[in-house]
Structures are given as structure tokens and as C-alpha cells.
Amino acid sequence: MNTDRGPLTADMSPSPWPTVAGAVVLLTAVLSVLLTAFAWPSVRSSAHDLPIAVAGPAAAAEQVGVVLDERLPDAFEITEVADTAAAEQLIRDREVYGAIDVSSGTPQVVIASAASSAVAQTLQSVATALGRAETPGASTAVATRDLAALPADDPRGAGLTAGALPLVMGGLLAAVLLTRLVRGTARRVTGALAFAATGGLAVAAILQFWLGSLGGSYPANSGAVALTIAATSLSILGLESLLGTVGFGLGAVIMMLIGNPLSGTSTAPEMLPGWSGTLGQLLPPGAGGQLLRSTAFFDGRAATQPVVVLAAWLALGGVLCLGSGLRRMTGRQRA
Template structure:
């Protein structure tokens, strides 16, 4: 009993740490940001940002507003502060990250007040890539992160329990990825209004994420049994989901956790879905590569397991049908 209590205490502590630590310790750091204006003015803004919020922004200085807007639409920066004419103006992309957009508005307001301390100037804000009107806070996309992970895990668990044969399980996982992607994208886009963009592209992003998760866990289970199933579920749920940064931004997560999350299916899938839904597929190449690599890895693990199983089966059959030794002459005469 004491051992069971200790194990349960450890499990609940790990769960709390995995899900609470990224949220509690999240902050603005190394956020890509453009500053628009002549070099002297842009340098002053960059210096002011570095003084007020050290290491908060990775600043790219550009000469004109059009260039900054292109960088935002290409997902190279999260927003821009424009000081090319008069008080600071801010361009945001709430579809990239609502918390980052809010932080940028606060920074621009502070800069404007520093320039005109006597008044309280209103900062002009333009949302270059806005969230849908039906879901202006991006709640649907944030809430959809967990079902994306759970869909792949449930597929692996059910297929392992109900379907025999590695090939049938892989086929079932791929079929469910397609139908699950179509269903989830339809709910988010047509019912909840949380997604824009092309429906089939959004469904493809969801399907690829489910396939990456399901095939990886299936492959681990096929090689290691229940231990592989548990290990795959732990990696996807306790590391991949909290470190995905879907509700905020990977750059807001503490330390190395955001970068790690983007290398796992939940983080890569959330990033890919934002790209297809709001940015016409820009900055999707890395996420596509990560998800495809996990799909290939899972399929390779399943293939290796199938080859091993066939080898063991062939060896068993050979041993079963092997001819018995011929009797010796003396035994036959007797």
C-alpha cells in the first residue's frame, strides 16, 4: 500500500508540473518583432525595448510599413511597431498569438506615453491577420489542442485492443486520421467559427497531426508492448501537449520547452493549423517536415515489428513441421 501511495503521489506531481509549469512560467522573450522607421528612430525604439523588457523581443528593423506587413503575413514576425510618422503605431496579428498581440499593444502604449508624458495618447492599432469574428479570442483553436493529441492516442489504444495484424492497424490509423481530420476541421470551422482558410487544408493539417501521433504510439506498442504504449502516451501528453504553445506562442514558454514542443506532433500540428487557417500556408514547411518524420518513424517501427513477428512465426512453423529422426537399423529390426 505504501508503494502504491508513493507511486500515485509521484504521478500526480509529474502531471501538475507538466501542465502548470509552462503556464505559470510563461513570459515574453525572444518574440520576433519588426520596427518600422528611419534608422535613428528605429534604433531608439529598439534601445527602449531592450531597456524596458530585456531579451523580450528579437527586433528586425525595416524601412517601410509594407515590408513589415509582409513579414507579419509570412509569419516571420508577430507584429511591428511603426515610428515612421509621429507617435508609435502598432501592427499585430492576433491570429498568430492573441497574448503576444496584447503584449505588443501594451508596449506601444508605454512608448507613446514616454514620448508624451503629459497626455495619454491613444495608440493606433491595426490587426493585420485577425482571428475570426465568431471566435475573437482564439478559444476554439486553443481548446482543440488536447483533442488533437487524444485522438491519436485513443486511435492507437483502440486499434491495439480491437484489431489484429500490424498492417490492419496502420491502415486503421490512417483511415481514422482522414475521417478525424475532416470531422474536427468541420466542427472548428463551420460550427464554432474558429478557423478561416481552405477547409481541406485545415483538415489535412489535423489529419497529419493525428496520423503522426497514432502511428508513433502504434509503432512503440508493436515493439515494446504495453510499455511502449505507455511511453508514447506519456511523451505526447506530458511533454508534447503542455509544450505545444498553441494557446500562447512557443516563444512565451519557459526556457527550451517551446523549441522542444515544436519538434513533437502536438506543437508542430498546432503551428501547421494556424498557418493553413490564417496565413495561407506560410511558415508551414518546418511543421510539415516534423509531422512527416513522425509518420515515417511510426510506420517504420510498425514495419520492423511486422518483420520480426513473421520471422518468429516462420521459425515456429519450421520447428513444428521438422521431420523426426529416422530409426536406427537395430531399432527397426527389433
């Protein structure tokens, strides 16, 4: 029996070494981009232009502002108010993250840890330093009041932070599966919206009733999650319907490599380097995180901007899907 299989065919021949080298270079570049996307915002995170209030007499408030600028230059954007009540209202309306209250003489700090535990910790450390400077040798403990505390079951806000990535992944997964399993633009859009609704109910229930990471109204929290998933999945579906696989890759890059690291969910948008925090709030992951904080801990205050951002992405995805469907229909009619 002849066991000679003959020479390798062209399809079975080993790849040229330049191809191997090119693959290695490409993989190294992808790894570098992934590391930069996720590590850079965290490593370069710092306080800059954090909106806070200083409550008290004008002279005392101005002095606090001078001291803060000396200790942490450009860290805070200060709004001076006359009394404690005005500062607390700004915090509840999510116009500032917290306040330093010097209306009684001794500095006190008013925080909202649900808005950002990282900013709350920064304010507490600053107030402690101010108290130590005013009364050297005295106790460094500073009175602190939390107007919007995180739930007792999740005092560090870990659930809210960890939930940001699954929301993005859920939108990506929906776009992938609907593209592969469902034919017809209308059916894909309907599937994406239906999944957003059921996903919103499920995710909010897990975070609120099981993990205890959310407060507030369950329907409102479900709506915030659903809108985030819908904006993510429908915009990626729209890009895929317009550009094919390239569109899906573009959507994944926008949501995963840009939107998720720059969402500011784990800290605050103002703590991200440079312009990146502002950019992050214009993308679904950042807008969705801010919207969920508003519904869960602030009775929906400051929800307008994130709702507008998410609705814009949702509308963009719908328009792209509609345009692609009409184009295919016109092509079939001409054929």
C-alpha cells in the same frame, strides 16, 4: 450447517502495509509529475526572444529597440525594416509576430492576433507605453492594425486552443482501440490513417463551420488536422508494436505530458520557459498547432517546418510498425 469458511487463502489475504505505502508514494509522484507538466509552462510563461519588426528610419528604430530592451530585457528579437510595407510582409510570412511602426513619428502597432493573441496584447501594451513616454500627458491610445485577425465568432481563439488536447487524445484513443480491437500490423496502420482522414474532416468542420474558430481553406485545415492525428496515432502504434505496453506508455508520456503542455498553442512557443518551446515544436502537438494556424489564417505560409516534423513522426511510426511486423513474421517462419 458448517458456516466456518476457514482462514483466508494467500490470494485473499490483505496486502502488506509496505505495498500500500508504495502505492501511495507512486500515486503522489504521478500527481506531482502531472501538475508540473501542465502548470509549469503556464506559470513560468513570459516574453523572451519574441520575433518582431520595427519599421522606420534607422535612428528611430534603434531608439525603439533600446527602449524595449530597457522595459522588457531580452523579451524581443527585433528585425529593423525601412517601412511599413516591409514589416507587414514579415508578419504575413509569419517571420515575426507583429511590428512597431515609427515611420510616421508616432508609434503604431501592427499585430496578427491569429498568430498569437498573447503576443498581440504584449505588443499593444508596449506600444502604449512608448507613446506615453514620447508624449507625456497625451492620450495613451495607440493606433493598432490587425493583419490576421481571429474570426468574429471566436475573437479570443478559444476554439483553436481548446482543440489542441482533443487532437492528442484522438491519436491516443486510436492507438488504444486499434491495438485492442484489430489484429495485424497492416490493418492497424490502415485503420490509423483512415481515422486520421475522417477525424481531420470532422474536427476541421466543427471548428470552422460550427464554432467559427478557423478561417482559410477547409481542405487545407482538414489536412493539417489529419496529419497531426496520423503522426500521433501511428508513432504510438509503432512504439507499442516494438515495446508492448511500455511503448504505449512512452508514447502517451511524449504526447500528453511533454508535447501538449509545451505546444505553445495557447500563447506562443517563445513565451514558454527556456528551451521548452523549441522542444514543443519538434513534437506533434506543437507542430500540429502551428500548421493549423498557418493553413487557417496565413494561406499556408510558414507551414514547411511543422509539415516536416509531423511527416518525420509519421515515418517513424511507419518504420517501427513495419520493423515489428517483419520481426514477428520472421519468428513465425523460424518456428
